Amino acid sequence: MKRYIFGAGIQGKAFLSALSKSDVNVDGFVDNFSSASTCLGLPIVKPEELSDKHFEILISVGLISHVIKKRMMSEGFTRCLDFTQSVLAYPGIIHELKTKSMWWHDNVEERLNLKRISKFKSLLSDTKSIELLEQIVRFRTAFKPEDYVIPQLEETQYFPSDVDVFSALDDIRFVDAGAFTGDTLKALWNKKKNRCVSGIACFEPDIHNIKKLQEAAKRLDISRNLYIYPAGLWSTMALLSFDSCVGSSSAITESGGNTTIPVVSLDDSVYHMAPNFVKMDIEGSECNALKGAKRIIKDFTPVLAISLYHKPQDLWEIPLLIREYCDNYDMYIRVYGDMLLETVLYCIPKK
CATH class of the missing domain: 3.40.50.150 (Vaccinia Virus protein VP39)
Known part of the structure; x- marks a missing residue:
């Protein structure tokens, strides 16, 4: 099954890194706004350029991923995973993104003052x-x-x-x-x-x-x-x-x-x-x-x-x-x- 990441930004690249480490194949990025044709060696396409509506689409754009999913589904795409569904389906994404989170600190005592x-x-x-x-x-x-x-x-x-x-x-x-x-x-x-x-x-x-x-x-x-x-x-x-x-x-x-x-x-x-x-x-x-x-x-x-x-x-x-x-x-x-x-x-x- 072919698989695309929606969003070729920082989080999309983190998705790709996590999936690659887990030997999960990714065929490209879907992005409405990018002017580039490739990202990290993979093609960037617009939704209308995808010939098969049954490809798996992992939405890396946070906060509005549910809105993007709803729009994609209305356009006939059948296997869209919003941000939450994506990280739960592929937990490696969590570990890739944690160090990019604002609340992250590599010292657990700095990250969590339990007292x-x-x-x-x-x-x-x-x-x-x-x-x-x-x-x-x-x-x-x-x-x-x-x-x-x-x-x-x-x-x-x-x-x-x-x-x-x-x-x-x-x-x-x-x-x-x-x-x-x-x-x-x-x-x-x-x-x-x-x-x-x-x-x-x-x-x-x-x-x-x-x-x-x-x-x-x-x-x-x-x-x-x-x-x-x-x-x-x-x-x-x-x-x-x-x-x-x-x-x-x-x-x-x-x-x-x-x-x-x-x-x-x-x-x-x-x-x-x-x-x-x-x-x-x-x-x-x-x-x-x-x-x-x-x-x-x-x-x-x-x-x-x-x-x-x-x-x-x-x-x-x-x-x-x-x-x-x-x-x-x-x-x-x-x-x-x-x-x-x-x-x-x-x-x-x-x-």
Whole structure:
């Protein structure tokens, strides 16, 4: 049976490496956007160029692999495996991808501080979160397929149906840290129901994303209550090195960035709006940004939706830091991406 990998990018190449090590034959790559004709010695074709719709297609593109599978199936392809199905069918892919994951560290003690993770576990408020944390620890330890965390693709990230992020909010004063091109704003607008949104502060340092963010706000007709800060978030005001990747992975770096950006703290910039919902997905700067939001967390106890996966220690350092600032939170975790990407901590004010 012929077999193709959908996506000729970094993860597609990792898929090929893992399959080759397991003596699994791959006949080529399927890619709609690549301008190259080959990748690592194999042909790159477009879906319409495949003569047989029964070839096995392994989708290496994370986060939207289920969308790609649905489209491919609608076009008549019968053997499409989304990202999760691919790594479970060929577990060697897990071991190939683990070292490319942001939460990876080759020192297990750096990857897993079990004493501090135990403290975090004691703060979790539902069985699902506790079991999920235990599964994450097992997966980070042994990388067994049976411990692979299947992402909640059917849920809306930052606004899940099984964690009521709006329960304590009559109106919404929202901080979107890492606003990207407005994807979270769209989700907020779809999920807010009849609640009034009285203010939104978006932080997005990448100039390539800001124009699209402005356009998204205009389409949603929310520009009157929206303030866009062309800056990153940090513990203090500063100028820092920044790697602008023209995408969702642009990040502050210690050195070697391709530009310099201003950064500010939430306490210095939006304390006056008394935020009651703060979302952060800022590519590893979450701990520093939370330190710069200490007064807001202490004084207003906002709902928090914070990414936990960019650094190995984020899994325990972020929740324990928040607990240090405020002990009036119920905490939950959920996973929305493959290989533990898009792991989110929710902190909901106790009633």
